[in-house]
Amino acid sequence: MSMYFMFMTFIMLISYIIYNLNKYLSMNKKINLEKKIPFECGFNPISKFNLPFSMPFFLISLLFLIFDIEITMLIPMIMYLKYLNFLIMIIIIFLFLYMMLTTLIMEWMLGYLHWMF
Amino acid sequence: MSKAKGPQDLPPKGGYIPFQIERIKLRSIVTGKMGIGIFIAVNVIGMPLYMRTWLRERKHLIEARSRELATLPILFAENDRRTLKQLKHVREVEADVMKDFPYWEVGTFFGEPIYEDAQADTYIKPIFGELYVFTDPKDRPVLEHIHLLP
Amino acid sequence: MFIFSYVLLMIMVMLSVAFLTLFERKILSYMQCRKGPNKLLFKGLFQPFSDMLKLIFKEMFYLSLNKMFYLGPMFMFYISCLLWLVYPWIYMNNNMMYMMVYMLFIMSLNVYPILIISWISMNNYSMMGLMRLISQMISFEVLIFLIFFMFLMIIEDFKFIKLFIYQMDSFFIIMYFPLYFMLLISLLIDLNRVPFDLIEGESELVSGFNLEYYSSLFIYIFLSEYMNLLFMSMILTIFFFGFYYWTIMFNLFYLMNLFLMVMIRGVLARIRYDCLMYMCWMEMLVLMLFYLIYFYLIKEFIMLLNF
Numbered sequence: 390m391s392m393y394f395m396f397m398t399f400i401m402l403i404s405y406i407i408y409n410l411n412k413y414l415s416m417n418k419k420i421n422l423e424k425k426i427p428f429e430c431g432f433n434p435i436s437k438f439n440l441p442f443s444m445p446f447f448l449i450s451l452l453f454l455i456f457d458i459e460i461t462m463l464i465p466m467i468m469y470l471k472y473l474n475f476l477i478m479i480i481i482i483f484l485f486l487y488m489m490l491t492t493l494i495m496e497w498m499l500g501y502l503h504w505m506f
Numbered sequence: 507m508s509k510a511k512g513p514q515d516l517p518p519k520g521g522y523i524p525f526q527i528e529r530i531k532l533r534s535i536v537t538g539k540m541g542i543g544i545f546i547a548v549n550v551i552g553m554p555l556y557m558r559t560w561l562r563e564r565k566h567l568i569e570a571r572s573r574e575l576a577t578l579p580i581l582f583a584e585n586d587r588r589t590l591k592q593l594k595h596v597r598e599v600e601a602d603v604m605k606d607f608p609y610w611e612v613g614t615f616f617g618e619p620i621y622e623d624a625q626a627d628t629y630i631k632p633i634f635g636e637l638y639v640f641t642d643p644k645d646r647p648v649l650e651h652i653h654l655l656p
Numbered sequence: 657m658f659i660f661s662y663v664l665l666m667i668m669v670m671l672s673v674a675f676l677t678l679f680e681r682k683i684l685s686y687m688q689c690r691k692g693p694n695k696l697l698f699k700g701l702f703q704p705f706s707d708m709l710k711l712i713f714k715e716m717f718y719l720s721l722n723k724m725f726y727l728g729p730m731f732m733f734y735i736s737c738l739l740w741l742v743y744p745w746i747y748m749n750n751n752m753m754y755m756m757v758y759m760l761f762i763m764s765l766n767v768y769p770i771l772i773i774s775w776i777s778m779n780n781y782s783m784m785g786l787m788r789l790i791s792q793m794i795s796f797e798v799l800i801f802l803i804f805f806m807f808l809m810i811i812e813d814f815k816f817i818k819l820f821i822y823q824m825d826s827f828f829i830i831m832y833f834p835l836y837f838m839l840l841i842s843l844l845i846d847l848n849r850v851p852f853d854l855i856e857g858e859s860e861l862v863s864g865f866n867l868e869y870y871s872s873l874f875i876y877i878f879l880s881e882y883m884n885l886l887f888m889s890m891i892l893t894i895f896f897f898g899f900y901y902w903t904i905m906f907n908l909f910y911l912m913n914l915f916l917m918v919m920i921r922g923v924l925a926r927i928r929y930d931c932l933m934y935m936c937w938m939e940m941l942v943l944m945l946f947y948l949i950y951f952y953l954i955k956e957f958i959m960l961l962n963f
Contacts, residue, residue: 392658392659392662393741395659396659396662396663396741397734399659399662399663399666400666400733400734400737401734403666403670404730404733404734404876407712407872407875407876408726408730408872410712410872411711411712411714411716411871411872411875412716412872414712414713415712415713415714415715415716415871416713416714416715417715418715420717440780440783440784440787443787445791445933446787446790446791449791449794449795449933450790450791450794452795452937453794453795453797453798456798457797457798460798460801460802460805463805464757464805467808467809467812467813467814470809470812471812471813475955475956475959479952479956482952483949483952486945486948486949486952489945490942490945490946493937493941493942493945494942496937497937497938502933502934502937502938504929504930504933504934
């Protein structure tokens with residue numbers, strides 16, 4: 390276990406070295422305010438900094454949530470394949486895969502996967 | 507705007523030559539049907555190979571389980587022997603501690619049996635407190651897990 | 657004592673990343689009928705080091721005083737380094753029992769640092785890159801997990817060593833070649849490489865999410881991206897051609913997979929975003945689910961034959 394801590398400190402050491410090398414070897418330039426504010430096509434921004442809320446991206450996140458829970462429950466199935474008999478397993482695994490498939494096809498038919506703007 | 511002088515840019519006599527509108531398909535080396543055929547052929551050949559390795563691994567798995575089951579009797583026996591030793595030791599210490607206490611008989615609660623309905627020679631599995639009642643309370647967290655240490 | 661192996665692995669991986677940049681530039685340039693960098697030292701071998709030095713000597717300033725500004729890229733680098741702990745050593749089986757789960761977990765964590773990076777640079781371009789990134793990476797995570805789940809069903813265990821045992825008779829690429837193509841595509845998407853590099857699309861969003869990042873912080877981002885690329889090639893090699901890492905055939909097929917992943921960059925154009933989403937949810941996920949059902953039926957068949 391301490392080996393992993395040593396590994397972590399080694400990585401942090403490398404990042405520290407890179408960061409400090411840059412800090413002490415970088416060029417000194419004048420501090421210009423123009424560098425710190427956001428730009429838009431090279432000029433000062435006209436539009437405000439908030440994008441409108443896009444529905445399709447949100448729907449995809451919801452879809453991912455559903456599937457993520459299903460695949461989280463699929464992970465222990467591997468151990469069950471070794472120890473349980475296949476009559477039970479065929480029911481369980483087919484139930485999961487059937488649920489995923491039906492969810493997907495239902496979403497497709499109801500139009501949630503259509504990329505609208 | 508003055509009129510342009512010189513010859514006008516008109517289409518050639520007889521119209522333009524008809525040009526190709528239809529799609530030119532790519533030259534395919536592996537067609538779709540060939541892909542399905544490869545899939546079927548490969549599965550038919552690959553399945554026995556997979557089966558061989560799978561059966562070998564199943565045998566290893568069964569042997570590992572049998573190994574564990576075979577070593578269980580001796581482990582249980584050693585555990586029981588150790589518990590009996592500890593119970594004997596506890597009884598001796600109790601006899602030593604309570605020798606001047608009036609009306610106390612060793613192994614009973616002032617002459618009455620501890621378990622009311624149990625027969626005289628039933629073996630009741632001892633709990634942690636029973637085994638380690640005469641130890642230092644500071645040692646007890648260690649004694650709880652001492653059977654797991656090598 | 658074993659820490660020495662991991663330290664050496666990390667140093668070698670970072671050297672490989674440095675030369676991978678040169679590799680990529682030369683290959684892309686030969687695909688465009690020109691020679692790549694070949695002036696420094698001996699036929700351009702010193703180029704990656706001069707690139708690194710250039711990046712270190714560039715100016716460094718803070719866009720915002722938030723600590724997340726420099727911790728974001730460091731976190732990205734850290735996650736890519738953690739992923740390399742899964743390297744299949746044979747002699748040091750430290751907690752080798754659940755390596756697949758660990759690998760999937762770390763691959764899922766790749767979303768967060770890029771989220772932090774895009775959010776901190778208060779720029780509309782980065783925000784657009786962020787929105788695209790989230791949808792892209794989480795959609796294909798489901799797909800990658802299902803492909804790995806297929807492998808877990810084949811192997812029946814979470815260890816990596818079983819991969820080598822099951823491939824003694826034949827390679828997996830022969831029997832499961834559709835999975836090879838699907839995994840190749842999904843890994844390319846997970847790495848945000850062309851043709852799926854929509855989040856750093858150069859002609860649309862000016863350099864996407866790493867817009868306001870210069871010098872050392874950019875070094876972290878690009879190191880982590882290339883380290884992930886190396887790791888994914890290794891995953892492809894181990895899963896489909898199960899050679900041990902000390903054989904020469906492993907080297908050959910590893911370089912072949914790396915070559916393939918780099919060459920795709922020079923051939924294909926960038927995909928449109930809704931085509932990408934259709935490809936994930938409508939085409940590949942359905943295919944994958946049917947393939948899983950089919951393979952499970954094969955397993956049942958095998959079991960019934962040998963009852």
